[in-house]
Amino acid sequence: MSLPYLLRVQSIRSQNPFGKGGCIFTGTEITEHGDVIDAKSYVVVKASGAQLGETRIQLGQWWTVTGEAQSFSRTNSGYVINEIQITANDIALVRLSGEHIVTFIAECDDFQGIGLVKARKLWETFGERLYEILDLADATTLSTVLTAESAQCAIKAWTEQGNARTLQWLQTSGIDVRTGRKLLAFFGNEAREKLEEDPYRLLSFSASWKHVDSFAQSRLGILPDDPRRLQAAVEEALYRVFDAGDTVAAIPTLLKRVENVLGSLTSRPVIMAALEAGLTNGSYVIGDHGNTHLTGAMVMERTVARSIVARFLAPVSLLNRQKVERIIYQHEQAEGFELNTEQRQAVHCAAEQSIALVLGGAGVGKTTVLKALYRVFDAAEVAIYQMALSGRAAKRMSEATGRPSWTLARFFHGSETLPMEGPTVVVVDEASMVDIITMHRLCELLPSHVRLLLVGDTSQLMPVGPGLVLHALAKISELPTTELTQVKRYGGVIAEAAADIRAGKWPSLPSDALAPISLLPCRVAVIPETVVDLYAADTENTQIVSARRSNADGTKSLNEVCQARFTKGMPALLIYNEEFACDMWTGFHLGDPILCTKNLWNWGLQNGSLGKLVEIEEVPRLLSGPEGSELGHAIAWIEWDDGERRPVLAEMLDVFELGYALTVHKSQGSQWKRVIVVLTGSRMLDRTLVYTAITRAQSQVLIVGDEVAARSAVESLPRSERRTVGLHQFMMEELAANALTTVLQA
Numbered sequence: 001m002s003l004p005y006l007l008r009v010q011s012i013r014s015q016n017p018f019g020k021g022g023c024i025f026t027g028t029e030i031t032e033h034g035d036v037i038d039a040k041s042y043v044v045v046k047a048s049g050a051q052l053g054e055t056r057i058q059l060g061q062w063w064t065v066t067g068e069a070q071s072f073s074r075t076n077s078g079y080v081i082n083e084i085q086i087t088a089n090d091i092a093l094v095r096l097s098g099e100h101i102v103t104f105i106a107e108c109d110d111f112q113g114i115g116l117v118k119a120r121k122l123w124e125t126f127g128e129r130l131y132e133i134l135d136l137a138d139a140t141t142l143s144t145v146l147t148a149e150s151a152q153c154a155i156k157a158w159t160e161q162g163n164a165r166t167l168q169w170l171q172t173s174g175i176d177v178r179t180g181r182k183l184l185a186f187f188g189n190e191a192r193e194k195l196e197e198d199p200y201r202l203l204s205f206s207a208s209w210k211h212v213d214s215f216a217q218s219r220l221g222i223l224p225d226d227p228r229r230l231q232a233a234v235e236e237a238l239y240r241v242f243d244a245g246d247t248v249a250a251i252p253t254l255l256k257r258v259e260n261v262l263g264s265l266t267s268r269p270v271i272m273a274a275l276e277a278g279l280t281n282g283s284y285v286i287g288d289h290g291n292t293h294l295t296g297a298m299v300m301e302r303t304v305a306r307s308i309v310a311r312f313l314a315p316v317s318l319l320n321r322q323k324v325e326r327i328i329y330q331h332e333q334a335e336g337f338e339l340n341t342e343q344r345q346a347v348h349c350a351a352e353q354s355i356a357l358v359l360g361g362a363g364v365g366k367t368t369v370l371k372a373l374y375r376v377f378d379a380a381e382v383a384i385y386q387m388a389l390s391g392r393a394a395k396r397m398s399e400a401t402g403r404p405s406w407t408l409a410r411f412f413h414g415s416e417t418l419p420m421e422g423p424t425v426v427v428v429d430e431a432s433m434v435d436i437i438t439m440h441r442l443c444e445l446l447p448s449h450v451r452l453l454l455v456g457d458t459s460q461l462m463p464v465g466p467g468l469v470l471h472a473l474a475k476i477s478e479l480p481t482t483e484l485t486q487v488k489r490y491g492g493v494i495a496e497a498a499a500d501i502r503a504g505k506w507p508s509l510p511s512d513a514l515a516p517i518s519l520l521p522c523r524v525a526v527i528p529e530t531v532v533d534l535y536a537a538d539t540e541n542t543q544i545v546s547a548r549r550s551n552a553d554g555t556k557s558l559n560e561v562c563q564a565r566f567t568k569g570m571p572a573l574l575i576y577n578e579e580f581a582c583d584m585w586t587g588f589h590l591g592d593p594i595l596c597t598k599n600l601w602n603w604g605l606q607n608g609s610l611g612k613l614v615e616i617e618e619v620p621r622l623l624s625g626p627e628g629s630e631l632g633h634a635i636a637w638i639e640w641d642d643g644e645r646r647p648v649l650a651e652m653l654d655v656f657e658l659g660y661a662l663t664v665h666k667s668q669g670s671q672w673k674r675v676i677v678v679l680t681g682s683r684m685l686d687r688t689l690v691y692t693a694i695t696r697a698q699s700q701v702l703i704v705g706d707e708v709a710a711r712s713a714v715e716s717l718p719r720s721e722r723r724t725v726g727l728h729q730f731m732m733e734e735l736a737a738n739a740l741t742t743v744l745q746a
Contacts, residue, residue, distance in 0.1 A: 005065045005086070006030055006094065010042055012057055021049020023057040030062070034100035044072070044085040051091050055164040060104035062094040093165040099123055101130060110157035113150050121145055134158040135189055159189065166191050175215060179207045196220060200232030209236045209261055224262075225270050227277060233261045234278030238294050242466050247297035247436060248724045254284070254292050293726055297466065300440035304469070305730035307443035311355035311452060312479060313738055318351050318380035318423075327379055331372045339372060340365070346482035347373045350453050351380075353480040357473060358455045360484030361502055362695030363495070366455050367400040369484070370427065373453075374401065377425055382451070385418070386427040387411050389438070391599060391606020393430045393669025395642065407606060408438055409599065415445055424450045430669050431456035436467025436727065459502045460692045461668055462720040471720050472727040478735055493517050494694070494701060501691045506711040509703065513537075517694065517701040519710075524680055527553045527704060528561040534676050534702055535562060535660070543670075544661035545693050546678040553680045553705065559658035566660075567591045573616050573636050575650050586653050590616055594638050595659035595666070603646055608666055610659050611640035613648075623647060664693045674700045681709035686719045 007027030014024040024046050029037045045065050047057070057063075067086040096104055102123045106116040114122075122130055125145050133141050134155065142151035163184050169192065170180040182205040187194045194201060199216035203209065213229070216222040222229055237257035241249045249257070258271050278284055284292045319327075328347060332338050339347070346369045350356040360366055370386070377384050387406040388394040398405040406414075408428070426446060428434060431454040446452070456470045463469070473479055487495045494517050497507040509519040513534060522530050535542050544562070548554045567589035574583040588594065596609040613636060620633035634647035648656075661678075675697035679685065690713055694701045703710065 003066070003069060005043060005069075006032065007043060007045065007063050007065055008034070008036075008100075009057060009059050009061045009063065012059070013044070015057065016049075022047050022052055025057050027063065027065075032097070034062070034096070034098055042083065043069070044083050045088055045091070046085070047088045047091050051088060053167055055093060055167060058109060059107040060096075060100075061108075061161075062096055062100075064090075064092050064094055066090040092169055093161075095162075095165065098128070105154070108157065108161075110160060112153055112157075114146065114154060118146060118150070135162075162189050170215075175202060175207055175211055179205050182206070198228050198232075200228055200235075203232060203236060203239075209233075224266070225273070230270070230274035231277045231281060231283075233258055233274050235283050236261045238278070238284055242294055242297060245463070245466050246724045247301060247467050248287075248291050248293055248726045250724075251286075251290050251292060287726070288729075291724075291726075297436065298726060298730075300436050301467070301725070301727045302730050304436065304439050304443050305727060305734045307446075308355055308452075308473065308479075308731065309734040309738060310448060312353070312735075315353045315480075316449075316451070318376060318382065321348060323379070324348055324351050324376055327375050328372055331375050335371075339368065340486055342482060342484045342486065343369050343372070346484065347376065349480050349482050351376045354451045355480065356453050357470070357479060357481040358453065358484070359457060359470075359474060359481060361457050361459055361487070361691075362498065363487045364484035365486070366429075366484060367397075370429075370455070371401055374403065380423065382423040382425050383419065384425055384427065385411065385420075386429065388429040388669060389433050390430070390608045390666075390669060391596075392608025392610070392666070395606060395609070396669050396671075397429050407599065408434070408442065410601065410606075412441060412445065420447055420450055425453060426450055427453045427455065429455045430460075431470040432458055432460050433463050433665075433668065434469050435463035435465030436469060436725070437465055438463075439467075439469045458720070459688055459718075460695075461665060461688050462718070462723065464665065467727065468720060468723055468725045469727065472725060472731065475728055476731055476735075494697060497701075498691060498695050501687065501694065501714050504687060504715055504717075506714045513702060516699065517697075517703075519703040519707055521707050522704050524552050524705075527678060527680070528557055530704055531558055531661075531676055531678060532561050532565050534704070536565070538674055539566065541673040542676060543667065543672040543674070543696070544676045544678065545664050545667045545696060546661055547664055547680070547684045547689055547693075548682050549663060551680075553678050555661040555663055558661035558678070562660035563589065563592060563658055571616050573613065573648075575635060575653070588613055588636075588656070588658070590614070593659035595657045595662065596655060597657055598655040600652065600655065603652075604642075604644060605640065605646070608670075609640055609642075611638040611646075613637075614639045614645070620650075621647075664689050667696050668692055671696055671698055673698045674702075676702045676704060679703055679705040679710040679713075681706055681712075685709060685713045687714045687716065688718045688720065690714055 008030050010026045010028050012025045026042045065088050067089045072085040102119045105111045105119040137155045139151045167180045183191050202212045287293050346358045394405040394407045458471045500507040512518050546555050570590040573586045573588040577584045592613045594611045596605045599606050615637040620635050623631040632649040636648040639645045677693040
């Protein structure tokens with residue numbers, strides 16, 4: 001039978017045995033008041049790493065342990081010692097009580113510089129108040145007994161003990177440490193109390209419903225029809241709607257989502273009660289036609305709608321049309337070609353309006369419009385801030401226009417220092433991928449006088465995040481919009497195939513690997529081998545793109561087989577592992593293409609930057625800054641696609657990946673001479689993904705994979721058409737309201 005023991009840690013036999021976390025320790029059994037039950041008896045406890053998480057066993061701690069007690073004999077210096085041993089089934093760190101805090105503080109390693117004498121003096125001075133003083137982090141009061149430094153040390157150690165109790169309690173309940181740390185950072189030492197009030201608060205810190213609901217019911221006794229559970233279920237259902245990209249849900253859809261959260265066996269009255277709770281507390285709002293609007297999403301969409309309509313109703317023409325025409329003519333003379341009618345119209349539209357859209361597929365000359373338009377802005381002394389969602393797209397924008405560009409994230413981060421008091425325009429490229437969260441932040445950030453120009457293609461990929469912005473705005477005929485249709489970047493069969501796919505028609509493609517565009521049918525199992533052979537024909541000018549990361553047709557697998565084929569025999573990039581005292585492979589070889597997956601502003605790298613590993617240091621080289629400050633040790637060097645050669649530091653490795661193959665999302669905004677496109681049936685595959693993938697190529701496209709799946713994706717409606725959002729409705733309401741106001745004022 002498993003018995004619960006309350007133990008005080010007496011000694012630690014092995015911390016982290018076998019390198020898998022956990023601990024083996026001896027403990028003396030005590031009462032709830034800390035009194036030792038039998039001074040001659042002790043218990044040996046084996047606790048696993050999964051049970052302890054990041055919590056360290058320390059002398060003087062109190063633990064409750066449940067497990068089967070077994071007699072165990074061991075030999076020490078020729079003597080046979082019999083002891084009780086428990087392999088813990090459940091283990092929890094317990095808060096001390098009474099005077100036992102003295103021994104704990106004196107023995108615990110974390111309370112540095114506080115021995116038994118000082119610990120005893122703390123108790124004699126404050127008694128039971130000592131617990132409250134430590135809980136409140138009252139360093140001033142502690143400093144009447146301790147030095148200021150020791151007082152701060154004591155507070156830190158006590159806080160960590162409290163945090164450890166909470167983290168370990170959560171981890172044994174299936175809640176991961178990362179979520180627990182978020183909770184502690186927000187609630188501090190009230191974290192456990194707040195969870196006992198409402199365990200579903202954990203959902204706000206990215207914990208899964210499955211784990212939180214299990215924790216709430218098994219640990220805290222929450223009943224299936226508890227109002228806290230029902231309210232949380234609605235919020236979880238709404239989060240799942242939002243996570244799927246929608247900002248609006250029909251009542252039947254929301255009903256089904258709530259049922260999925262609570263479980264199919266949940267009774268209909270309970271589900272309806274949950275929906276009523278969500279409506280009462282404002283989690284969602286019922287709008288026209290019985291649709292439910294997620295409250296947070298509705299606020300964002302209304303804010304964006306008001307911002308856009310305000311700019312539409314207050315157009316500020318920069319220069320008269322004749323002056324703009326003269327600037328366009330001067331630009332044409334300097335560039336050596338003429339703008340077509342659509343491009344000229346786009347320049348005039350953006351010069352005359354405070355909000356404008358420039359739409360068009362790949363290669364229609366959107367960048368040409370921007371370069372001409374920027375001359376107009378320069379002449380009117382308008383400050384220009386051009387930006388895109390991804391680092392690679394922003395970089396391409398800068399290269400194409402010859403002007404600085406920003407990622408939206410970097411613009412948000414540094415906007416406070418940017419001068420925007422005078423005439424200013426913000427240009428957002430690849431706007432089809434901007435979600436409602438990002439657009440809301442941009443609209444909130446920009447002063448009302450700042451012009452806004454959105455450039456993009458609704459036939460390319462929609463936002464990864466929730467909502468639709470460009471797609472919704474493009475459907476509003478009142479907005480100043482120019483659509484470019486004449487393809488300039490590429491011609492011939494690639495352009496024809498792209499046009500067919502954009503229109504939802506599957507083109508007739510040859511199975512000739514030498515043709516400008518072809519389809520090579522291929523089973524998933526042999527895709528890696530086929531792709532590697534095709535890539536080998538021209539490694540310098542070819543980029544592989546795939547719809548997904550996993551499986552044999554995903555970027556991870558394709559990167560691995562390419563590396564095995566092309567750089568396996570090259571020197572490996574190694575780093576020294578202190579724990580095992582040996583060199584370990586980083587996953588990269590000399591000559592590998594490298595993808596940066598996060599922004600490293602200090603090193604001039606952005607999410608999406610591509611490079612090639614060109615040198616490995618035999619011994620890490622210390623790098624120094626301009627004033628002699630140490631920047632770190634270079635272990636290798638990468639030549640990036642902007643022509644710069646930059647060092648690789650060990651701490652950068654987590655944000656680098658092999659770059660033989662990219663996801664289509666990572667490729668948007670980029671071009672290569674030759675592109676191998678891997679297409680198989682998947683949830684991600686749709687018309688916009690196929691169109692985006694093939695239009696990354698300048699001279700050749702090789703489609704490898706499942707023709708049936710690709711054809712079905714192209715001939716079906718894009719996924720963006722199945723996404724339900726409220727922005728279009730709110731835009732129309734704003735326009736109608738302002739039109740009515742104008743009539744009434746007249």
